Structure formats: C-alpha cells, structure tokens
Amino acid sequence: MQDKLNIKGLVDARHGKVKPAIYVDEDVYQLELERVFGRSWLFLAHESQIPKSGDFFTTFMGEDPIIVARQKDGSVAAFLNQCRHRGMKLCHADSGNTRTFTCPYHGWAFGLEGGLTSVPLEEEAYRNNLDKSQWGLIQVTRLTTYKGLIFGNWDESAPSLEEYLGDMAWYLDGFIDRREGGTEVVGGVNKWVINCNWKFAAEQFCSDQYHAPYTHGSAIQVLAPTPENKADGKPLGDGQTQRPAWANGLGGVQFSENGHGSAFFFTEKADANVWVGGEVSNYFRETYPEVEARLGRVRALRLAGHNTIFPTLSWLNGTQTLRVWHPKGPNQIEVWVFCIADRAASDEVKEALKQSHARAFGPAGFLEQDDSENWVEVQKVLRGNKAQQTELCMQMGIGFEERRKDGIPGVTNHTFAETAARGFYQRWVDMMTSETWAEIETKTQEYQEEIVRG
C-alpha cells in the first residue's frame, strides 16, 4: 500500500533510528487510531471488576469509549459507548451495576446485551414504525479472556489473542498465574493525565531498563537500607537483597516479539527488589515454593522488571502495577492504573500490596513521578520545528539479539538494550503500512528472523 505519511522514512528499526515527528503529527495519530488501535488486541477490564450479572466497566479502545458488561448468562460483552440515535455517550459512569443503559439525551434505552429496548414516545413520534432490531449498540467484534484479563479487538481477521501474544504469554503468566485462583484488582482504578505521546510510556515499559539507575537515582539514594535512612529501623525493602538488582552482576534478559517487550534481572532470592513493604516481601518469600512449582525458578524469582503488550498494556512485577496508556491526541495520555494481587493472598497482604503499589507507582508514587516528568519534558521539546526532525538513536545492543537455549523464550538480548524498542517500532511500522493482518505478520516475522543472526 501507499505510505502517504512516509512512515518508513520516520522509523528505521533495523538501524535503530527514529524521527520524533511520530510523537506529534496529527495525521500519524489518526492513522494510529485506525491501523494500530483499530486492529490490536486491547485490554478492557479484569474479570474481578465485573463479577455479577449487570456489572459494567467503561473504558476506551484507542479514543473509542467502550462499555464492558457482564451478561445474564455470565459471559462478557463489550460495546461502543455511543447511542445509535444522535451519537451521545450512553453510559457516563466509570463502573456499576445496571439492568439498562439509558441515554441521557433523549432516553433511548439499551439492554445489557446491546439491543435497543425502549424508545420514548415510540407511538407518537415514530408512529410505531421504528425497527428497533436495527439500532442496537455497535458490539466489539471480538472478545477474549486470558487468565482474568478481558481483551477486545475490532478486527475480524486479526490473529487469535494467543497467537498475538506469542511468547509474551510466558512473561504474562509470570505475573497473573503465580498462584491457584489467579489474580484480582485490589482497590479502584487510579487515572491521571500525562502530557506526552502514548508511545513514550509504552516504549519505556517495553524496553527501557537503562533509565532506572539514573532517572530513579534519587529514589535509590533515599531508599537505600543504610543506617542514616533507617530512622525508624524499618526502611522499605528491609530484609531484601541490599542493593539494586542491576548491581548484583548476575545479568538479565530483555525480550522482544510481535511488538511486545519485557526485561528483568536474574536474582538469587525471592526479592521484589523494588522497595515494597515488609509484608509484601514476606508474602513473596512465603509463596515462593508454590510459585516455583507452577512456573519454574526463573519466573518465580522474577519479582521486578518491566513489560508492555503492544500497544498500550504495561505492567511491573513486584510493585504489581498494571496500566493502560489511553491515547488522548498525539500529545496526551490518560493513564489508568490497576493494582493486581493474587486472589489467594490474605486481606492483610492485599492491603499491603495496595499501599506498596500506590507508594511507588500511584499518581504521586516515588518512581512514577520520575518517569512521567521525562516524557512530559521530551514532549515539550517536540513543540520545536527543528526538534521534530532530529534523528534519535535507538541502537543499544543492536546486532546482539539471540534466541536462548535455557527455556527463556523469544528474541532476547542483555537487559540493558533497545531490542524491544526496535521491535515495538518495527511492529508499529508494520501495522501502519499494511492493509491486512497477513501482511503485518509476514513483515514482523521477516524482521525477527533477520535480526537474530547465527
């Protein structure tokens, strides 16, 4: 197909180069909504948020507002949150339980299953001639639940969620399948706005271990378990390995495939190593044998590290933050953050996880604030005309990609690399420049085979 916006000229993943117009251009953004968000598997909700018939949660797929609703038969359905009469946003609540979605504008009402059930003044205004069966809500074409996470996709021809995830499922299982019973969302959803392009946030969680020692230097300094930081004798992370994971010399792995990415360090102890509370540390240590039996040593020990499922679902092990970077134009995102806990954990542990999560990665979290500040400042620089044309370097670890023989799957590299960023942007280019899913998959496959040499 024609590459009218010269997408291929803006991103050269094979040589690790990117032009920042992709973070600000309105035309690029509109094409993203159509070709990336209109065809990717997008996280909608966690099953634990809508346990009962009539429970609903409202979210977004790209910029399209979505209602996710538990049906009377226990299944889940999702709809465009838009009345079929004059296009009004149908449901204005964040979540709740209902029997009917009634439009606040003229009062058209839709059932849980999306059908138009009631039209005010139907006899007088429509002479009973309105065929209500033709005016149900637009249903999200495909919906799949993976271990409690509900995903939607508008594209009939997209690969199954399992194929889409590929080896990323191995890393995801390490987060949501640690114990019998799976996970649940603890507490509510934290939402806030960051004035940056969605790709900065998604890319960092996909690929960027490199920023941590420097960007989070102040947190590392004040949270170190040294005598001067131990005024109350109970510093965060007490009882854990007493230095950052990257300093232990055991190395680590970065993973990249299908635009997804993940990274972590090897450790010898079941330590979260991200300054969680003492109850949380204890919980991870106590449950280690059960988790090792389910997932094996590498994933059971993996209690830190970053992850992105392309395009906008990210999480961090240990601090248990799961988030979606909802795009709001090229220059803004709304971050939706969920704290994820093993369902089998005690109420005390869940409360401790919630506090630990909020302290590090809530809207005022000591690590969260460092990250968003960077993205906002980059976005400000990109208001400049020259700045939008500067070629940026994305070459870390280029040419050192491999496939490991120890069971850790996918295209991998050292944990300090930009292999996953290059994979993320290559997938982005493949989606932006392809008509069909078959074409996207062929291009991604070719790229992945090409970068792993020998």
Place this chain on the structure above:
Amino acid sequence: MEKVFVCAVAELLPGEALRVETDPAIAVFNANGVFYALADRCTHGAASMADGYIEEDCTVECPIHSAKFCLKTGRALTQPATIDLAKFDIKVEDGNVYVLAPARRAA
C-alpha cells in the same frame, strides 16, 4: 379478584422484586421485609418495574428513565412519569405470598 400465588416468603429477599404473569403483569416487591404489588409496566415507557431499583424511602425507580413511584400507593412521584401505577393487594399466608389480581393470564 383472584388470589394468585407469587412465591414462598423466603424466595423473595429484601430489595428484590419479581414479575407475575397475570393480566396485566404485576410486579411484587420486598422492601425491608414488607411486600407490595404494583402494575409491572411503567406508565411512561416500556419498562418492567420488577427490574426497577427499590430505594430506602419505599419507592421504586424505573430501570429505564428513572421515574419514581411510591411502593405503598403506586403514585407517580417524579418525571418523566405522570400517571400512577395500579396498586394490588398482597396476602401472606402459611409462608407464601399471594397477590389479588384482576385475572390470571390465559395459559
């Protein structure tokens, strides 16, 4: 009026309602342990009041357009409804709930 069996007392919990297929259909409500019966179809739109929300002030809110009715009298209390719901008498006998309905729906 005909005495129509609704359910056993234990089957309709406080805060719940159910629809009885009489002619017209009747909604039977349990509000804090007291049973009430009103016409099931909202006087404003095509909604079943048995799907409505039973509130603390002994009212029921229509599930579609939020009109409120008094459970004791059937009176329409708020817009968009202006016409009252018909009210029916309840009998509780031997642990069962009955409603006195104009006519049982033809089988």
